[in-house]
Amino acid sequence: MRDVAIIGVGLTKFGELWDVSFRQMMIEAGARALEDAKIDGKQIDAMYVGNMSAGQFIRQEHISSLIADHAGLVPIPSTRVEGACASGGLALRQAVIAVASGIHDFVVAAGIEKMTDILSGQATGALATAADQEWEVFVGATFPALYALMARRHMYEFGTTEEQMAMVAVKNHQNACLNPCAQYHTKITVDSVLKSPPVTLPLKLLDCSPITDGAACVILAPAEKARKFTDTPILVAGTGQASDSISLHSRASLTSLRAAREAAKMAYKASGIEPKDVDLAEVHDCFTIAEIIAIEDLGFCKKGEGGKVTQEGETAIGGRIPVNTSGGLKGKGHPVGATGIAQAAEIVQQLRGEAGKRQVKGAEIGLTHNVGGSGGTAVVHIFRRGD
Amino acid sequence: MAVPRFWREIPSRYNLIGTRCGNCNQVHFPPRYLCPNCRRVGKLEPYKLKPRGKVISYTVVHVAAEGFEDQVPYVLAIVELEDGPRITAQVTDCGPDEVRIGDEVEIVFRRMGQEGEEGVLYYGYKCKKVS
Amino acid sequence: MNVGIVGYGVYIPRYRIKVEEIAKIWGEDPERIKRGLMVEEKSVPAPDEDTATIAVEAARNAVKRAGIDPQEIGAIYVGSESHPYAVKPTATIVAEAIEATPRLTAADFEFACKAGTAGIQTCIGAVEAGMMKYGMAIGADTAQGAPGDPLEYTAAAGGGAFIVGKNNGESLAMVEGTYSYTTDTPDFWRREMRPYPKHGGRFTGKPAYFKHVISAAHGLLRQLKFTPQDFTYAVFHQPNGKFPLQAAAELGFSKEQVLPGLLTPKIGNTYSGASLIGLASVLDQARPGDRVLVVSFGSGAGSDAFSMVVKDAIEEKRDRAPKVVDYVNTKAYVDYSTYAKYRKLLVR
Numbered sequence: 082m083r084d085v086a087i088i089g090v091g092l093t094k095f096g097e098l099w100d101v102s103f104r105q106m107m108i109e110a111g112a113r114a115l116e117d118a119k120i121d122g123k124q125i126d127a128m129y130v131g132n133m134s135a136g137q138f139i140r141q142e143h144i145s146s147l148i149a150d151h152a153g154l155v156p157i158p159s160t161r162v163e164g165a166c167a168s169g170g171l172a173l174r175q176a177v178i179a180v181a182s183g184i185h186d187f188v189v190a191a192g193i194e195k196m197t198d199i200l201s202g203q204a205t206g207a208l209a210t211a212a213d214q215e216w217e218v219f220v221g222a223t224f225p226a227l228y229a230l231m232a233r234r235h236m237y238e239f240g241t242t243e244e245q246m247a248m249v250a251v252k253n254h255q256n257a258c259l260n261p262c263a264q265y266h267t268k269i270t271v272d273s274v275l276k277s278p279p280v281t282l283p284l285k286l287l288d289c290s291p292i293t294d295g296a297a298c299v300i301l302a303p304a305e306k307a308r309k310f311t312d313t314p315i316l317v318a319g320t321g322q323a324s325d326s327i328s329l330h331s332r333a334s335l336t337s338l339r340a341a342r343e344a345a346k347m348a349y350k351a352s353g354i355e356p357k358d359v360d361l362a363e364v365h366d367c368f369t370i371a372e373i374i375a376i377e378d379l380g381f382c383k384k385g386e387g388g389k390v391t392q393e394g395e396t397a398i399g400g401r402i403p404v405n406t407s408g409g410l411k412g413k414g415h416p417v418g419a420t421g422i423a424q425a426a427e428i429v430q431q432l433r434g435e436a437g438k439r440q441v442k443g444a445e446i447g448l449t450h451n452v453g454g455s456g457g458t459a460v461v462h463i464f465r466r467g468d
Numbered sequence: 469m470a471v472p473r474f475w476r477e478i479p480s481r482y483n484l485i486g487t488r489c490g491n492c493n494q495v496h497f498p499p500r501y502l503c504p505n506c507r508r509v510g511k512l513e514p515y516k517l518k519p520r521g522k523v524i525s526y527t528v529v530h531v532a533a534e535g536f537e538d539q540v541p542y543v544l545a546i547v548e549l550e551d552g553p554r555i556t557a558q559v560t561d562c563g564p565d566e567v568r569i570g571d572e573v574e575i576v577f578r579r580m581g582q583e584g585e586e587g588v589l590y591y592g593y594k595c596k597k598v599s
Numbered sequence: 600m601n602v603g604i605v606g607y608g609v610y611i612p613r614y615r616i617k618v619e620e621i622a623k624i625w626g627e628d629p630e631r632i633k634r635g636l637m638v639e640e641k642s643v644p645a646p647d648e649d650t651a652t653i654a655v656e657a658a659r660n661a662v663k664r665a666g667i668d669p670q671e672i673g674a675i676y677v678g679s680e681s682h683p684y685a686v687k688p689t690a691t692i693v694a695e696a697i698e699a700t701p702r703l704t705a706a707d708f709e710f711a712c713k714a715g716t717a718g719i720q721t722c723i724g725a726v727e728a729g730m731m732k733y734g735m736a737i738g739a740d741t742a743q744g745a746p747g748d749p750l751e752y753t754a755a756a757g758g759g760a761f762i763v764g765k766n767n768g769e770s771l772a773m774v775e776g777t778y779s780y781t782t783d784t785p786d787f788w789r790r791e792m793r794p795y796p797k798h799g800g801r802f803t804g805k806p807a808y809f810k811h812v813i814s815a816a817h818g819l820l821r822q823l824k825f826t827p828q829d830f831t832y833a834v835f836h837q838p839n840g841k842f843p844l845q846a847a848a849e850l851g852f853s854k855e856q857v858l859p860g861l862l863t864p865k866i867g868n869t870y871s872g873a874s875l876i877g878l879a880s881v882l883d884q885a886r887p888g889d890r891v892l893v894v895s896f897g898s899g900a901g902s903d904a905f906s907m908v909v910k911d912a913i914e915e916k917r918d919r920a921p922k923v924v925d926y927v928n929t930k931a932y933v934d935y936s937t938y939a940k941y942r943k944l945l946v947r
Contacts, residue, residue, distance in 0.1 A: 206534050215477060216498050219469065219580065220592065221529065221536045221558050226544050229527035230556075237525070237569050279530040279541075282564075330546045330554040335525055482696045538940065538947075539646055560647055561613045561931075577655040577696055578647040579683075589683055591651065591692060599929060 082181045084304035086314035086467050089118025090426035095295035095414035096264040103139050103195040104151045106296040110419075111152050111191060114298035118310050122152070125300075126185035128159040131172030131192035132418035137207035139198050148191070165211035166367060168192060169421025170451030170460035173299065174320050177462075180301045192422035193296040204292050208417070211454040213328035225289055225368065227329050227455040229281040232370035234335040236283065238385065241373060243283050245388030247274035249369035250287050250411050252397050257408025259439035262423075264293050264414030274369075288369040293414030297422035299429065304467060313433045314467040318354060318446070320460070321347025327457040336385075338456035341378040345450070348461040349380075356380030359402065359463070360444040361431055363424035365452040366409040372396075375450050376404060379461070398439055406431060406439045421451035421460065428464050471588055479514075481592035484575060486553060488515035497553035519575035521549040521595070528564045535581040543567045547595055560594040572598040600777075602723050603770025604761055604907065605733060606665020606916065609879045610656035611757040611866055611926035614643040616938045618752055624935050625747050632752055637840025641755040641867025643933055644741045646941050649683045653758040653872075654739040655696040660920035661735065661760035662697055665769075669699040672762070673731020676721055677707050678714025678738045678871045680789070680796075693737065703731075711787060712836055713897025714738060715759065715871040720777055720903060722763035733764045738871035745795035746944055753839055755867025757926075759875025771913040772882065772891070775906040778819035780811050787898035798898075804842070807900045812836065812846045815902035816894050823906055827851040830906075831889035834860035834877035836896035838868045852892075859884055860891075865927050880923040885909040 091113025093106050101109075107130075115122055128149060136142045149159035162172040169192030176190035196204050208224050217227065235241045251271055257263035269287060277286040307314035323343035326332050332339065349355060356379060364379070366372035373387030381402045382390045390396060396404035407413045407427035410420060428447035430436045449462045477498075479485040486497030490511035494503065497517055503510025526545040529536070536542065543559040545567065559567050560578055573595035580590040617640045622629035633639060644653070654677050662669050677689040690705035708714040708721075715738015722734030739758025744750030766773045786807035789796040799807075812835055820826065827833070833856045835843035840863045847857045860877035862869075869876055874895040881891055889909040896902045939945045 202534075205531075209533065214469075215473075217556050218533060219590070220556055220594075221533050221539075221542065221544055221580075222556050223529065223531065223533045225531070226527050226529050226533075229529075230525040230544070230546055233527055233569070234525040279528070281530060281544075282528040284527075328556070330556045335546065478695055483698055558647075561645055577652050577659075578645075579649055579652055580647070588687075589649075589651075591655075591696075594647065 083183060085177050085180045085301055085317045086304045086307035087299050087317065087425065087429050088302045088307050088310040088314055089114045089120065089300035090429045091117055091298045092262045092423055092426055093296045095262055095293050095416060097197050098294040099197065101294065103135065103141065103193065104147065106195065106294065107148050107191065107193050108151055110296035110298040111189065114300050118300040120187065120300060120310055122154060124187050125154055125157060125189055126187050127157055127179055128154060128189040128191065129172040129175045130159065130161050131168035131421055132161055133163060133165055133168045133194060134207055134210065137210065138204065139195050164458040165453035166365070166417040167421060167451045167453030167458045167460050168418040169297065170449065170462070171322065171421065173421055173425055173462060174322055174460055176301050177317050177320050180303055186303055186306065188301045189298060190301060190422060191296065191298040192419035194416035194418040195294050196292045196416060197294050201292055217328050223281060225284050226281040228368040228370055229284045230329060231335050231374065232283050235370060235374065238336055241388035243275060244271055245392050246288055246369040246373065247271040248391050249366060249372045250274050253366060253405050253409040253412040256398060256406050256439055257412025259437065260408050260413055263408040263412055264291060265412050284368055290367045290410035290415040293416040295414055295416035295419045295423065297419045297426050299422055299425050307467065312468065315429045315432050315464050316467040317462060318465045319348035319352030319463040321345060321351065322460040323347065325457055327454060329455045332456065337374060337378055338452065338459055340456055340459035341375065341450060341452060344459040344461040345379050348463045352463040354446060354463050358446055359448050360446050361403040361406055361441045362448040362450060363407060363427050364404055364450040366405055366411050367415060369411065371452070372404065372409065379448065379450060398441060403441050406436065406441060421449065424449040424451060425462060432464060432466050469583070474588065474590055482577065484517040484519060484593065486515050486517050487512045495551045495553055497549065497555060517549050517551045517553065521547040521573055523567060523569055523571040523573060524548050524554060525569060526559065526567045545595065547573055558594045559597065561596050566597065574598050600727065600774060601766045602726050602763055602774050603766035603910070604772040604774070605667065605764040605769050606661045606762040607760065607879050607882060608657045608660025608664055608920050609757065609759045609876050609923050609926060610653050610660065612642050612644045612648055613929055613931055614645060614933050614941070615640045615930045616643050616933055616935065620935050621752055636752055637864055638753055638867060639864050641753055642757055642869065643938055643941055644756040648741065648756065650679045650681045650739045650741055651683050651689045651692045653741065653756060654689055654693050654737045654760065657739060657758040657760040658693050658697050658735060658737060661762050663920040664916045665762045666916070666919065667733060667762070669697045672699045672733045672735050673703050674722060674725055674734040675699060675703060675705045676718030676736050678710065678718045679707070679740050680709060680711055680714070680870055681741045681743065682707055710901065711897035711899050712870045712873060713895040713901060713903055715875050716895035716903040719761055719763060723774060723777065726763050726765060733762050735760060735762050738875045740870035740872055742868065742870045743795055750796070750798065753863065753868040755869050757866060757869035757876055758872040759879050761875065769912060770910050771916050772907040772909050775908060776819060776823050778815055778822055778904045779901060780815040780818055781901035784900035786900055803898065807898060808838065808842055808896050809846060811900050811902040812894050812896050813849055815904040816850050816892065819904040819906055825906065829890055830856060830892045832859055832881045832885065833857050833892040834874055834881055835894050836874045837861055837863040837877060840864040862923065862927065876923055882909065882913060883917060883922040883924065885913060887911045887913060
């Protein structure tokens with residue numbers, strides 16, 4: 082297997098992009114990534130696109146071909162990858178495998194979701210298709226409700242508080258203010274989170290990530306050829322992916338995602354990196370409780386102490402292990418299929434030292450954690466500077 | 469949900485019919501088609517679960533799932549049934565502040581929704597606090 | 600006649616609305632209504648309840664009390680004037696939910712408030728003829744009264760299920776006889792596609808309720824050569840609290856014989872469920888040897904009368920399922936706006 086590096090990244094602005102179409106978004110992110118990598122489109126060998134549900138959001142399936150066409154990349158192989166909100170992370174992993182195996186050299190890993198062409202209620206319904214339709218959604222579950230069930234149990238088992246959860250949102254909004262691509266550039270307070278309208282208690286509106294349009298793209302190359310394109314190739318040091326029951330009630334624990342623990346274990350083992358070596362992480366904070374559970378599952382703190390370490394500022398920029406410097410899903414926005422790729426883009430920018438005001442000083446090793454559904458799929462990548 | 473898709477699961481929705489593996493004795497709900505422990509050696513047979521359990525976690529839903537809008541705020545719970553499996557179910561006939569982790573509940577038969585004003589009615593399980 | 604009641608069960612929703620709460624909306628004097636109708640409050644179905652769910656819960660209680668294998672039930676008849684479907688039986692939903700399918704016959708009955716007792720008579724015939732071992736008859740309703748109509752004070756929700764079998768050691772009551780009295784009397788009706796019933800006001804009294812109830816009761820007493828003094832209890836259809844007591848007095852029954860089976864003051868008129876819940880309430884407290892008269896009434900109009908003698912099995916079976924009083928006492932009050940939402944008088 083060959084070492085794999087990321088040589089270019091590109092993102093659209095994240096937000097409610099009323100005047101931009103699905104096709105246009107993808108081309109914009111792709112063009113920026115190619116430009117960043119200083120590579121010609123003609124050199125691209127293959128493409129993997131993470132997308133949760135263009136079928137529901139814009140009634141368009143077969144987007145792999147659509148994108149290859151509009152990107153002027155036909156006839157290269159183009160494949161759509163789906164794993165609910167982990168679609169982007171899975172696309173990245175497929176691209177990594179393709180390059181590592183030697184089948185392809187230069188591969189695009191992209192992610193996209195156009196969520197605002199339907200009403201927000203319909204979008205919520207579309208997202209709920211990532212849960213078990215027969216035994217969760219049929220009985221009245223929503224996506225936030227499943228995470229609220231985890232939150233309530235986490236509060237019960239470990240004494241995690243609604244204030245601690247609110248602090249995740251406050252921190253991520255603060256980070257988002259430093260990220261030009263982010264959906265929100267507004268600071269919020271613990272009090273405003275606690276007083277925001279109830280969605281599915283204990284989760285309130287400001288505990289939830291928003292509905293977002295956005296696309297993201299990274300260009301992968303074999304490490305030995307990466308130097309021709311950039312002085313700061315970022316190596317994919319380890320990749321891991323795992324599955325679990327689609328329904329939350331079928332899992333042994335409500336307060337930890339086994340798929341995330343297994344994916345992390347796989348990525349740590351492949352890279353020889355341990356949690357204490359990681360300088361920063363982008364984790365899947367679709368709801369505030371999800372970040373608390375994520376940092377526990379990834380080994381950044383003891384089980385049950387995710388709320389406490391958040392409260393103590395350990396996950397803030399400048400803290401022991403900065404989490405979601407991009408603003409995370411909460412502050413940067415969560416165009417579901419794009420999220421896993423956007424996470425990788427943030428880590429690449431940080432490790433290159435190009436993250437501007439939100440730069441984590443001296444960052445050498447970064448991690449991404451991308452979750453599908455309520456934890457049925459998880460994918461973890463570990464990156465390090467290649468120079 | 470299409471009529472055949474609802475109809476197919478009626479035994480499980482009305483009467484908590486799950487499966488039990490005759491090889492390892494594990495009970496599953498919803499029913500499974502392959503025992504995750506014993507795989508092809510497993511011998512799955514229908515098993516009726518006892519309609520009682522306790523609340524493992526709960527949430528008070530204010531922004532409802534489609535078709536449940538008129539019931540907000542409603543309580544949704546994960547319930548561990550006496551036979552072992554856990555289910556997600558609404559806690560009915562109670563106010564939003566009346567449910568706690570550990571509460572004993574029993575399964576009741578309720579209307580779950582409808583396929584629009586002219587379509588079929590869905591029935592199934594909810595739970596109710598044991599008084 | 601050699602048939603008996605093998606099991607019975609009831610279900611009454613948890614929610615109640617008081618007469619005061621309804622009267623307040625329409626500017627009426629609650630005391631006058633409470634006196635006039637002898638009703639204090641009525642049951643209200645939860646938004647996720649309907650005649651099918653009520654019938655299922657009652658049927659499950661009946662099976663529990665009977666202690667029989669539901670696969671041996673050969674017929675299920677559900678009587679109601681509020682079946683959830685216009686076309687598609689409630690009875691099949693019940694049959695599936697109590698695991699009595701597929702070797703049985705099933706049908707929905709409609710005869711205003713007496714469709715449940717019509718089902719019992721059908722079961723008696725089928726069991727007596729040897730067509731089946733057990734038959735189940737259910738009367739259940741989520742009755743609708745138009746907003747502002749006097750019916751709104753009483754139209755309630757609830758149901759009762761009875762399992763009929765041969766009269767043997769399993770029977771908790773032996774059926775001695777039944778007698779029906781039926782004429783074409785349009786005192787109360789609901790036309791196709793209309794949400795609320797209409798009625799003939801005071802015409803629902805003398806020529807309808809009283810004429811049929813009293814004639815059926817007289818007919819049965821004559822047939823069995825009994826007098827009111829031969830009965831420990833008498834249950835009459837109870838559209839309000841007053842009518843059954845008046846009918847009883849006219850027939851020569853005392854208040855004491857009627858009150859144990861008179862639930863309307865506390866739960867309202869459960870229509871097809873009413874006389875069956877009344878009978879269940881009597882069985883909940885009767886002793887072996889007690890004789891019970893039951894007379895239903897369905898507008899349109901007709902009455903079915905039954906005479907039963909309680910047997911020893913009642914003592915063993917009684918506590919196997921919740922009693923009427925358990926449901927009557929488990930309650931939570933709603934205000935009129937909540938009631939209006941629950942009953943879909945308010946639709947967004």
